[in-house]
Amino acid sequence: MPFDAMHGNVGDYFMGRDMDGLIARLMENDQNVHGAPPAAKASVAALRRFEATKEMEADPVQECVVCRDRFNVGQSCTAMPCEHIYHEDCLAQWLGVHNSCPMCRMELPTDDDEYERSKQHREERRQSQENARPPTEGN
């Protein structure tokens, strides 16, 4: 099966607020479908941390997609490099089983050499496919 066809709709994973159930489902998904290891501890530690602001609390669209809760002033938050924001604890749990942003799937480095190599491989294949041009006609 092509790699991309194995990804389901990410919205399916976010029913309900049961964190243990959510993580269990994610782990199941991770092992059976995605196969990606957790994010490297060092890369998680390097993420930007800050306290939720009044503006964040007042913004009805801002929510942590891991727990589907809003941000309250003073709560510890973590921002992914893609600038998606989560509660610090929620993101820490998420990145303990996943290496990618729950919202946009931007990947963090992992501690898994084999996974990193296969990721690089995929990336190179993708790029060489993109660079491959059909031969110019009449030349």
Ligand SMILES: [Zn+2]
């Ligand atoms: Zn949260």
Ligand SMILES: [Zn+2]
């Ligand atoms: Zn993101």
